[in-house]
Amino acid sequence: MQLTMNRILSLILLVISIVYIYLSFQLPSYAPAVIDSDAIPKVLGFILLGLSFLLFFDKKDTKMVVDISKKDVFYLVLTVVMIIIYILLLESVGFLLMTSSFLFIATLIYGYRNHLVNLIVSLSFTFIMYYLFNELLMVRLPQGILSL
Amino acid sequence: MSFEGILSGLEYAISIEGLLFVLIGVVVGTVIGMMPGLGPITAIAVMIPITYGMDPVSAMVMMAGVYYGAVFGGSTASILLNAPGTSSAVVTAFDGFPMAQKGDAGKALAISAIASTAGATVAIVLTMLLAPAMASVAVSFGPAEYFALLFMGLMLITTLSEGSTIKALISATLGFMAVTIGLDPQTGTPRFTFGTSSLLDGIDFLVVALGLFALAEVSHLIINRKFSRDKNEDIGSLKLSKTDFKEMSGPMSRHSLIGFFIGVLPGAGATMASFISYILEKRISKNPSEFGKGSIKGIAAPETSNNAAATGSFVPLLSLGIPGSGTTAVMLAALLVLGVNPGPLLIEDNPELFWGVIVSMFFGTFFLLLLNLPLIPYLAKILLIPRPLLISLVLIFCLMGVYTVSFSTFDMFLLLGFGVLGYLMKLVKLPAAPFILAFILGGMLEQNLRQALNISNGSLDIFLQSPVAITLIVISILSFVMPFILNRFYKKNNINTGDNK
Numbered sequence: 158m159q160l161t162m163n164r165i166l167s168l169i170l171l172v173i174s175i176v177y178i179y180l181s182f183q184l185p186s187y188a189p190a191v192i193d194s195d196a197i198p199k200v201l202g203f204i205l206l207g208l209s210f211l212l213f214f215d216k217k218d219t220k221m222v223v224d225i226s227k228k229d230v231f232y233l234v235l236t237v238v239m240i241i242i243y244i245l246l247l248e249s250v251g252f253l254l255m256t257s258s259f260l261f262i263a264t265l266i267y268g269y270r271n272h273l274v275n276l277i278v279s280l281s282f283t284f285i286m287y288y289l290f291n292e293l294l295m296v297r298l299p300q301g302i303l304s305l
Numbered sequence: 306m307s308f309e310g311i312l313s314g315l316e317y318a319i320s321i322e323g324l325l326f327v328l329i330g331v332v333v334g335t336v337i338g339m340m341p342g343l344g345p346i347t348a349i350a351v352m353i354p355i356t357y358g359m360d361p362v363s364a365m366v367m368m369a370g371v372y373y374g375a376v377f378g379g380s381t382a383s384i385l386l387n388a389p390g391t392s393s394a395v396v397t398a399f400d401g402f403p404m405a406q407k408g409d410a411g412k413a414l415a416i417s418a419i420a421s422t423a424g425a426t427v428a429i430v431l432t433m434l435l436a437p438a439m440a441s442v443a444v445s446f447g448p449a450e451y452f453a454l455l456f457m458g459l460m461l462i463t464t465l466s467e468g469s470t471i472k473a474l475i476s477a478t479l480g481f482m483a484v485t486i487g488l489d490p491q492t493g494t495p496r497f498t499f500g501t502s503s504l505l506d507g508i509d510f511l512v513v514a515l516g517l518f519a520l521a522e523v524s525h526l527i528i529n530r531k532f533s534r535d536k537n538e539d540i541g542s543l544k545l546s547k548t549d550f551k552e553m554s555g556p557m558s559r560h561s562l563i564g565f566f567i568g569v570l571p572g573a574g575a576t577m578a579s580f581i582s583y584i585l586e587k588r589i590s591k592n593p594s595e596f597g598k599g600s601i602k603g604i605a606a607p608e609t610s611n612n613a614a615a616t617g618s619f620v621p622l623l624s625l626g627i628p629g630s631g632t633t634a635v636m637l638a639a640l641l642v643l644g645v646n647p648g649p650l651l652i653e654d655n656p657e658l659f660w661g662v663i664v665s666m667f668f669g670t671f672f673l674l675l676l677n678l679p680l681i682p683y684l685a686k687i688l689l690i691p692r693p694l695l696i697s698l699v700l701i702f703c704l705m706g707v708y709t710v711s712f713s714t715f716d717m718f719l720l721l722g723f724g725v726l727g728y729l730m731k732l733v734k735l736p737a738a739p740f741i742l743a744f745i746l747g748g749m750l751e752q753n754l755r756q757a758l759n760i761s762n763g764s765l766d767i768f769l770q771s772p773v774a775i776t777l778i779v780i781s782i783l784s785f786v787m788p789f790i791l792n793r794f795y796k797k798n799n800i801n802t803g804d805n806k
Contacts (some may be wrong), residue, residue, distance in 0.1 A: 190530040194489035267693030
């Protein structure tokens with residue numbers, strides 16, 4: 158028996174459905190309800206369980222392989238890391254600094270070499286957005302260390 | 306049909322506000338739709354945070370404009386780059402790109418613009434006739450009928466979606482599971498919150514839409530970040546001859562009707578309409594061999610059809626409150642946030658919104674024609690925006706979109722999580738549209754089912770006694786058979802409906 162991509166996927170789904178069913182059975186009951194809050198989740202859990210079996214034995218796409226280069230994975234992971242740093246620092250460092258530097262650095266990393274244009278776009282986009290949200294839409298963006 | 310209602314819609318549509326927002330909508334939609342990889346759901350999701358401060362009519366008019374603008378703009382990228390901007394424009398590239406390579410890019414763009422306008426215009430007129438009729442039938446629907454209707458919508462979209470039916474069902478089930486997270490609205494029981502208060506309110510649909518679509522689509526751009534277009538490419542003349550028009554008129558009249566009805570059907574949206582129209586046109590053509598080599602009919606048919614279908618998909622949304630596609634589902638969720646309850650009563654309760662959206666489509670289509678005919682050489686320059694810049698801007702747009710709505714960094718992490726999930730789903734070919742649809746319909750489905758069963762005290766008779774509910778449930782079950790028929794249809798015609806990106 159070959160472990161194709163669909164089979165790996167179906168095993169992951171199997172685990173998800175079992176965990177989900179287990180959690181559904183832990184839900185507290187609420188007596189007056191005709192159909193309690195655990196009914197639909199239980200049904201969903203068993204549907205997913207059944208579907209993951211069907212996928213395991215499905216004969217379609219058995220040759221499917223994931224086609225992605227190591228370099229691309231590197232760039233995707235780098236993107237995730239940059240986003241995490243942005244989220245973690247947004248409220249303490251502030252919108253203006255974080256957004257303009259995110260735009261500049263990310264654009265640089267993805268391979269844009271015209272630094273002047275990059276700098277102008279990063280700064281003007283950030284300031285326009287800041288103005289739009291703070292002044293026109295009355296949404297306060299975090300100011301952070303640059304208290305204006 | 307009430308003329309007072311139409312008048313109030315017209316009044317809004319020709320007001321400065323109405324014209325401005327439909328213009329903003331179609332311009333933003335066209336621009337985002339042109340970007341290869343970024344589809345209409347991304348376009349709408351990016352605009353949603355901005356609509357939260359607006360009145361519902363303007364918000365809806367603008368979102369509708371974004372949708373059909375994106376369908377329009379998708380074909381520009383198909384013709385010029387052979388890289389469809391949206392999935393509904395995949396077929397347009399079959400004949401549009403060969404024609405552009407012959408040096409007739411302008412002609413292809415003109416055919417596409419005129420055919421799209423024709424399709425949209427016919428569909429708007431049909432919408433004005435059909436939507437009120439459908440609403441008046443649906444007024445008497447109770448929870449049992451609504452459950453059946455929602456169930457049918459969900460089943461059809463899942464079974465009619467491209468690729469493996471099992472995978473589409475898996476995706477829908479996962480989406481339904483995601484929406485069960487949070488407080489149960491009927492009993493107040495916290496479900497799957499793992500004790501955190503951040504999850505009590507459930508997951509915001511905007512987080513799911515932006516993550517699963519926008520972020521996942523950006524990851525596609527990141528992988529293809531080196532792509533750039535030759536700067537000196539000339540579009541050529543936009544003029545069409547009389548014989549060109551003659552050749553277009555047949556497909557335009559046929560496929561505006563076909564596209565519209567496919568769009569009204571829950572589950573079959575603009576993408577499927579364009580495929581079906583292309584196949585039909587090729588089949589009835591006297592010389593099918595010219596298809597794929599730059600045929601005029603090969604561009605006109607799918608372009609008429611996808612725009613007619615995009616317009617047609619507003620019929621179930623406005624008259625029943627049931628979305629017929631992933632895109633209209635996102636719009637429905639946005640409407641609910643704005644305090645509008647779309648359903649059969651919308652036409653009575655809020656005629657300005659109902660008719661305003663439909664009537665403003667005429668103006669939106671007109672603006673699109675202007676944008677796409679005389680202005681297309683300038684608009685095409687947008688495709689020259691360097692990819693790296695585009696990628697970082699979209700990333701920031703998504704992050705800001707979530708933050709300005711919830712002010713919670715937790716939601717931004719959720720967004721990232723859904724982005725990663727969306728990318729992985731793309732890798733293993735799990736379609737994302739059933740997920741978002743089940744996520745948005747799931748809550749309504751569960752509520753209606755439980756309300757219906759509360760009324761009947763737990764007995765299933767409430768479904769058996771309603772002929773409407775029974776019919777709809779039977780159709781949903783029959784829909785399992787449809788994919789097999791469709792697959793044979795596609796195979797017979799040698800059309801690959803798999804992932805064409």
